[in-house]
Amino acid sequence: MKxxxxxxxxxxxxxxxxxxxxxxxxxxxxxxxxxxGKGYVLLPVKKTLTLDGKAGVIKEKIGDEFHPEKDYTxxxxxxxxxxxxxxxxxxxxxxxxxxxRYLLYEEIEK
Numbered sequence: 001m002k003x004x005x006x007x008x009x010x011x012x013x014x015x016x017x018x019x020x021x022x023x024x025x026x027x028x029x030x031x032x033x034x035x036x037g038k039g040y041v042l043l044p045v046k047k048t049l050t051l052d053g054k055a056g057v058i059k060e061k062i063g064d065e066f067h068p069e070k071d072y073t074x075x076x077x078x079x080x081x082x083x084x085x086x087x088x089x090x091x092x093x094x095x096x097x098x099x100x101r102y103l104l105y106e107e108i109e110k
Contacts (some may be wrong), residue, residue, distance in 0.1 A: 007058075032067060033058065033074035033095070033105060035083060040093050040105035042076070047104060049093060052087035058095075077103075 031042035035055060038087040058081040059072040068075050078094055086092040 010045060019030060031074075031076040032108075033093070034068045034071055035093060039108040041108055043102070043104045043106050045104065049085040049089065049092065049094065049104070052085040055085050055093055056085040057082055074091075 012106060033040050056072055058074045058077045058079055060070065060074075061077060061079050062068055062073060062075050064075050066075050074081070074095075078098065081098070082096045084094040084096065086094055086104075093105045093107075095103045097103065
């Protein structure tokens with residue numbers, strides 16, 4: 001009987017990570033975005049980098065608890081946030097927020 005409660009709790013946790021919609025997967029991965037079919041996650045570091053052209057604009061902001069799956073979608077960045085490529089770093093993107101902050105994202109390896 002003692003193992004029933006922990007087993008039930010584990011089942012509930014795993015059940016919460018299933019897909020709830022065709023466009024988004026429920027599970028917390030932190031600050032993420034999708035561009036050109038590739039997922040990117042926020043890097044909590046400061047680096048001096050050079051922008052290398054505009055990559056696009058966030059078109060849709062979804063809930064923080066979701067994992068974005070569609071292009072130009074983010075779970076923390078606001079709609080309209082500009083995205084830039086980074087010179088000599090093909091796996092990085094920079095997001096320029098409305099309050100003039102630059103956030104560094106790195107491609108998620110699959």
